[in-house]
Amino acid sequence: MTTIEPAARIDRDRVAALTERQRAIHRERTAESGRTYERAAAVMPGGVPSAFQTGDPWPIYLDRGEGARVWDVDGNEYVDFHNGFGVMCVGHANPMIAAAVKAQVDRGTHFAAPTEGSITVANELRRRWGLPHWRFTNSGTEATLDAIHLARAAGDRDVIVKIEGTYHGHHDAVMVSVKPPADLMGDRSRPASVPYGLGYPVALTDLTRVVPFNDADALERLLDELEGQVAGVIMEPAMMNVNIVPPVPGYLERVRDLTAVRGITLIFDEVKTGAAVAAGGATELYGVRPDVVCLAKAICGGLPGGAIGMSDPLAELVADGRVRQQGTFNGNPLVMAAAEATLIQVLTDEAYTRLHSANRTLMAGCERVIAEYGLPAHTVGMGSKGCVVFSAEPVREYRDYQTKVHHDLSDLAWLYHMNHGIFMTPGRDEEWTLSVLHTDEDLARYVEVFEAFARDVTAPSP
Numbered sequence: 001m002t003t004i005e006p007a008a009r010i011d012r013d014r015v016a017a018l019t020e021r022q023r024a025i026h027r028e029r030t031a032e033s034g035r036t037y038e039r040a041a042a043v044m045p046g047g048v049p050s051a052f053q054t055g056d057p058w059p060i061y062l063d064r065g066e067g068a069r070v071w072d073v074d075g076n077e078y079v080d081f082h083n084g085f086g087v088m089c090v091g092h093a094n095p096m097i098a099a100a101v102k103a104q105v106d107r108g109t110h111f112a113a114p115t116e117g118s119i120t121v122a123n124e125l126r127r128r129w130g131l132p133h134w135r136f137t138n139s140g141t142e143a144t145l146d147a148i149h150l151a152r153a154a155g156d157r158d159v160i161v162k163i164e165g166t167y168h169g170h171h172d173a174v175m176v177s178v179k180p181p182a183d184l185m186g187d188r189s190r191p192a193s194v195p196y197g198l199g200y201p202v203a204l205t206d207l208t209r210v211v212p213f214n215d216a217d218a219l220e221r222l223l224d225e226l227e228g229q230v231a232g233v234i235m236e237p238a239m240m241n242v243n244i245v246p247p248v249p250g251y252l253e254r255v256r257d258l259t260a261v262r263g264i265t266l267i268f269d270e271v272k273t274g275a276a277v278a279a280g281g282a283t284e285l286y287g288v289r290p291d292v293v294c295l296a297k298a299i300c301g302g303l304p305g306g307a308i309g310m311s312d313p314l315a316e317l318v319a320d321g322r323v324r325q326q327g328t329f330n331g332n333p334l335v336m337a338a339a340e341a342t343l344i345q346v347l348t349d350e351a352y353t354r355l356h357s358a359n360r361t362l363m364a365g366c367e368r369v370i371a372e373y374g375l376p377a378h379t380v381g382m383g384s385k386g387c388v389v390f391s392a393e394p395v396r397e398y399r400d401y402q403t404k405v406h407h408d409l410s411d412l413a414w415l416y417h418m419n420h421g422i423f424m425t426p427g428r429d430e431e432w433t434l435s436v437l438h439t440d441e442d443l444a445r446y447v448e449v450f451e452a453f454a455r456d457v458t459a460p461s462p
């Protein structure tokens with residue numbers, strides 16, 4: 001008997017027909033979002049405050065959120081697995097965060113002078129990440145921007161090395177080879193530095209060099225070639241913008257060694273992994289300590305804030321003003337109140353235990369469906385985050401993601417989820433994020449919808 005390769009069960013015409021049908025349902029279900037889009041697009045390019053919020057055929061405009069649920073302007077109720085791009089591990093309108101923020105509103109919302117809250121939060125971040133010094137920012141972009149300045153100042157060198165296919169915010173040094181198209185990205189042994197959009201001087205793009213993830217030899221070769229020129233290596237310890245790509249065993253340790261012996265600053269961008277995957281983020285999970293950690297998203301419980309942790313010598317550059325780490329709203333008391341409640345009251349050790357267990361349950365449910373229907377897919381997850389990767393083989397780097405993933409299945413699964421009350425990120429290359437307010441029923445609902453998708457996709461042709 002011949003074994004059928006799982007991918008052979010997928011009939012492309014069937015996927016296309018199902019996609020067309022689900023698209024029509026999606027348009028109908030979200031007609032009010034369509035009308036809102038017309039008004040919004042008249043005043044905001046693309047009808048959105050940020051490019052990440054665009055959608056096809058239009059963004060889904062939300063009305064409100066509570067617990068693990070959100071409601072859109074058409075009145076559709078969803079269980080939220082988007083969770084504000086992984087920010088809302090605390091759940092929507094969490095009473096503890098709300099109480100902390102409301103109390104601070106009554107005591108003043110902004111001073112641009114330091115308050116006790118910033119000391120408390122900095123101490124908690126030190127406890128979680130083990131890095132001795134912290135400063136605050138207003139976003140992940142600002143955190144990685146400051147990290148690059150620190151690396152360049154510390155090394156008195158200019159070149160930055162990043163990983164092909166990662167996003168670190170939208171400033172010049174890192175808007176390089178974020179999603180490079182195959183025809184521009186060059187040979188794997190020497191990837192090109194491809195600007196991610198217009199507006200970046202070539203001279204700056206050229207200062208950022210890229211290497212594939214999970215390949216310490218490639219990094220070593222580049223660092224040897226650029227001897228004495230590289231200031232910093234910036235990376236997510238686990239890639240989080242091409243679904244989730246975990247580091248292979250030993251990779252992060254070698255990156256740490258390769259950078260340390262050359263006096264290169266190692267920056268872990270934990271904006272996404274941060275407080276979402278463990279109390280001390282991926283740094284704790286993998287046990288490798290960088291020189292700088294960048295945080296944002298989940299640490300502030302839904303208010304806009306970020307932080308940057310650093311070693312003693314780097315902190316000296318900041319303390320004496322040689323590196324200008326600054327901003328009117330840094331350490332804003334409302335943001336600090338939300339961060340304190342998030343990190344100390346809500347995301348406790350017990351909360352992480354529950355989040356990890358819920359994530360395992362959800363992944364196991366999806367794995368059961370994958371096996372039962374023979375889908376060319378597997379799950380990957382850590383902490384509160386996980387995803388179904390539509391590839392029968394593991395994905396180890398961006399180029400794998402480009403070539404091995406069935407992107408049409410990702411698109412169709414997205415439509416099934418959205419049309420059946422599961423709110424997902426607009427980018428299909430993202431992952432789910434659970435909150436402490438998701439229930440077992442919410443997880444079961446996700447699996448139920450995923451199973452409906454699997455059943456329809458693999459049904460025998462009539």
Ligand SMILES: Cc1ncc(COP(=O)(O)O)c(C=O)c1O
Nearest residue numbers: 139140141167168169271272296
């Ligand atoms: C890994 C990573 N770093 C940095 C950023 C930028 O963060 P922000 O959108 O808060 O500027 C993001 C945003 O998605 C991210 O995923």
